[in-house]
Amino acid sequence: MGSELAAILEAHAMIASDETLLAAILERMRRDRVNPEWALAAVAGEFEQKLAASDSAAVRERAADISHVAREIARHLSGGGGSLPRELPRGSILVADELSPVDAARLDPRRVRALALERGGPTSHASIIARSFGLPAVVGIPSLCEAVSPERPIIVDGERGVVDTGPSKERLRKALLRVRESRERNRRLRARTAGAASTKDGARVVVRANLELPEEIGALERCHAEGIGLFRSEFLYLKAAPASPSVEEQREAYERLLEAAAPHPVTVRTYDLGGEKGIGPAPGENPALGLRGLRYCLAHPDIFDAQLTALCLASRRGDLRILLPMVTTLSELRTARQRLNAAARAVALEKPPQLGVMIEVPSAALLAERLAPEVEFFSIGTNDLAQYSLAVDRANPDVAALYRPLHPAILRMIKFVIEAGVSLQKPVAVCGELASDPVGIGVLIGLGIREVSVTPVAIAGVKDNLSAVDSGRAGILAGKALDAADAVEVEKLFRTLS
Ligand code: PEP
Ligand code: MG
Secondary structure, eight states: OOOHHHHHHHHHHHHHOOOHHHHHHHHHHHOOOOHHHHHHHHHHHHHHHHHHOOOOHHHHHHHHHHHHHHHHHHHHSSOOOHHHOOOOOTTEEEESSSOOOOHHTTTTTTTEEEEEEEOOTTTTTHHHHHHHOOOOEEETTTTTHOOOOOOOOOOEEEETTTTEEEEEHHHHHHHHHHHHHHHHHHHHHHHHHHOOOOTOOOOOEEEEESSSSGGGGHHHTTTTTTSEEEETTTHHHHTTSSOOOOOOHHHHHHHHHHHHHTTOOOOEOOOOSSSSGGSSTTTTGGGSSSSHHHHHHHHHHHHHHHHHHHHHHHHHGOOOEEEEEESHHHHHHHHHHHHHHHHHTTOOOOOEEEEEEEEEEEHHHHHHHHHHGGOOOEEEEEEEEEEHHHTTTTTTTTGGGOOOOOHHHHHHHHHHHHHHHTTTTTEEEESSGGGGGGGHHHHHHHHHEEEEOOGGHHHHHHHHHHHOHHHHHHHHHHHHHTTTHHHHHHHHHTTTTT
């Protein structure tokens, strides 16, 4: 490797086995009862700060070394800890058993052309990220990794949901032709749907964008979104892991979003960490039912407060709204509200940003009437609402057929939430994937939804579908759908809509 690199690696190896560092990490785990990744990040951060303050340039350089070593160890420690090769060759098709949210956050869409995974479902986060980047993706294909080899071309057909692992020359040629045709169709559709959306009978519907990373900002204008209805801020965090993004870094990111979305609003969801999005649940834990979303933030007030401070600072630059994920009780909302007010006071902000709650757990849906007086808006997360109501893991291909957001039980909950919001004039939006489903959007309009937020690439299609929906007729069908036997019956009912 050459003596220079060898010397660096030798230094890294010494850091990795340094008794003082290791003892401090162990001590932190014992004292604070935190997991190794957490203790490592905290202790390495302190060491780094001390070294970075040194007068000697040589010592200051050691700070960067500690940071590299800490990242590398954390990568190995955390279950989904960034196992992708750093530089994928351009034009790669990524085939894997599964893709952790950390890896998904680090995907470089300029290098990856498509994604095919053995595990995952249509609303698992790898799929959501792939859609955001406009990458074709097919998930839930057993034994896929055995069937491919790096030297052979494969076709990932995201529209049909199939992967061809041994295509003939003729099939490759046809696939490339379809790619070209589909690009042209999408371009025409985007031009046709550039204006504000409304239904066939003229009911105005606001269509905003779901974004995961500030790098996707360009998509806002390309897709003619009316602002950002859901910014999944945890991907900022996952990208920076194991360090946390600083208040300043966060503020910059939120300000960039506000600038790009102006004059429209930006709704930032506070970190939805834990759950399917890591950060490393212990073996045997059920992450979806664990310390996730707002629970995680309330258990780690330092992380939450830093985010609230950054949000308050950024809110001076535009219409910024804050959305809380995984709320299950009124007291969680009240505690979050207190922390937000305190953060606003600390930075001398007169009026804290608007605060809304995601309705994505049945208990929150059933409590909508109690929550409504204490929030400025609701946003229904149908991805999790379906997972938690139907007891179906959204990322498990074995139960993918049971994952039915159009299930009448879920429609009843959505209706209940809309009524609770309407009675107090609190807006109710839908930000789950159901809003980009061609049947789903008709059902939502029928139930009374007039604001949705979807992945940017879906916006043109959603507007197009909306223009074929008669809201009056959708309302009548939605009434019947509430009494349907199952999701299949709901779909059948709504197929007669347009
Ligand atoms: C949802 O649960 O519907 C949602 C929008 O949030 P996420 O997909 O990030 O869990
Ligand atoms: Mg959710």
